Amino acid sequence: MKLMKTLAGVLLATAAMAMTASACELTLKSSDTHPDGYPTVEAVKHMGKLLKERTNDRICVEVFHSAQLGQEKDTIEQTKFGVIDLNRVSMGPFNNLVEETKVVSLPYVFKGVDHMHRVMDGPIGDDILKAFEPHGYVGLAFYDGGSRSFYNKVKPIKSIEDLKGMKVRVMQSDIFVDMMTALGANATPMPYGEVYSAIQTGVIDGAENNWPSFESSGHYEVAGYYTLDEHLIVPEVLVMSKASWDKLSAEDQAAVRQAAKDSVSVMREMWVAREKASEEKVRAAGVEVITEIDKAPFMAAMDSVYEKHVTSDKLKDLVARIRSTD
Numbered sequence: 001m002k003l004m005k006t007l008a009g010v011l012l013a014t015a016a017m018a019m020t021a022s023a024c025e026l027t028l029k030s031s032d033t034h035p036d037g038y039p040t041v042e043a044v045k046h047m048g049k050l051l052k053e054r055t056n057d058r059i060c061v062e063v064f065h066s067a068q069l070g071q072e073k074d075t076i077e078q079t080k081f082g083v084i085d086l087n088r089v090s091m092g093p094f095n096n097l098v099e100e101t102k103v104v105s106l107p108y109v110f111k112g113v114d115h116m117h118r119v120m121d122g123p124i125g126d127d128i129l130k131a132f133e134p135h136g137y138v139g140l141a142f143y144d145g146g147s148r149s150f151y152n153k154v155k156p157i158k159s160i161e162d163l164k165g166m167k168v169r170v171m172q173s174d175i176f177v178d179m180m181t182a183l184g185a186n187a188t189p190m191p192y193g194e195v196y197s198a199i200q201t202g203v204i205d206g207a208e209n210n211w212p213s214f215e216s217s218g219h220y221e222v223a224g225y226y227t228l229d230e231h232l233i234v235p236e237v238l239v240m241s242k243a244s245w246d247k248l249s250a251e252d253q254a255a256v257r258q259a260a261k262d263s264v265s266v267m268r269e270m271w272v273a274r275e276k277a278s279e280e281k282v283r284a285a286g287v288e289v290i291t292e293i294d295k296a297p298f299m300a301a302m303d304s305v306y307e308k309h310v311t312s313d314k315l316k317d318l319v320a321r322i323r324s325t326d
């Protein structure tokens with residue numbers, strides 16, 4: 001009898017635990033390539049917290065960080081089919097799927113990060129978010145991705161000539177391949193997760209990214225020269241699978257959208273702090289940072305990239321609107 005009672009007690013406790021764990025009626029699975037603590041990961045967690053509060057614990061978000069669900073290009077595909085509900089990625093790997101994302105992936109299209117914010121926070125940003133929908137995604141919000149610059153293990157890049165013949169990893173989009181070709185380098189498109197060992201083993205000489213990614217990926221341990229040429233400012237995007245979205249009520253869709261929007265300012269604050277912390281860590285590790293760089297020749301070399309990729313009226317118009325935004 002005593003044993004029965006104990007067993008019943010254990011069963012009850014287990015059931016209670018299971019109920020607490022599954023208190024959320026719906027848990028949205030979210031993917032991120034970055035490690036825990038990275039601003040994009042924390043931003044989506046924050047979004048999840050807001051959503052949970054606002055739906056009285058009905059809808060939760062679980063963030064699978066550190067590429068647990070796969071490399072960006074693969075997770076983008078899985079998101080289309082609703083295997084992954086939410087995905088935080090760079091817009092670069094979306095270039096071949098959603099044409100409009102190409103304009104924000106063009107080298108030197110933004111005058112700086114503030115300009116990028118003004119563009120993405122306004123009607124152009126709204127238009128780009130809407131452009132995801134016919135392709136099976138719902139664009140929810142843009143996050144910061146800083147400025148991307150070149151790093152390598154061979155020598156300090158002080159001018160465009162230093163890039164000649166270098167093997168540089170880029171994100172998987174033709175724009176970036178053509179950008180490197182225009183700079184006289186050899187582009188190697190590959191998933192982010194393969195870059196560290198590719199530099200280490202000499203498959204490539206270097207890559208390009210912002211301070212937080214350069215630091216958190218550990219690439220600075222194998223690539224000791226970082227040149228702040230800031231050739232790209234590619235915003236990050238948080239998308240939801242249209243398949244998952246369509247299962248929500250209109251009210252819950254609005255709650256998801258609002259929680260995503262409300263996570264943006266928090267993300268930007270975290271981003272600024274992380275950029276500073278990452279820069280300090282990388283500099284303290286002895287990486288040579290080249291800040292004195294004439295960007296004019298880099299910009300001039302990009303004409304061919306624009307000619308090749310900005311061909312439709314739609315993209316021409318978007319680029320013109322970006323350029324005329326103060």
Ligand code: GTR
Pocket residue numbers: 033072088089090092145171191192208209210213236
């Ligand atoms: C990072 C970005 C990632 C990923 C990565 C890359 O800056 O946050 O989403 O795109 O760059 O270079 O692949």
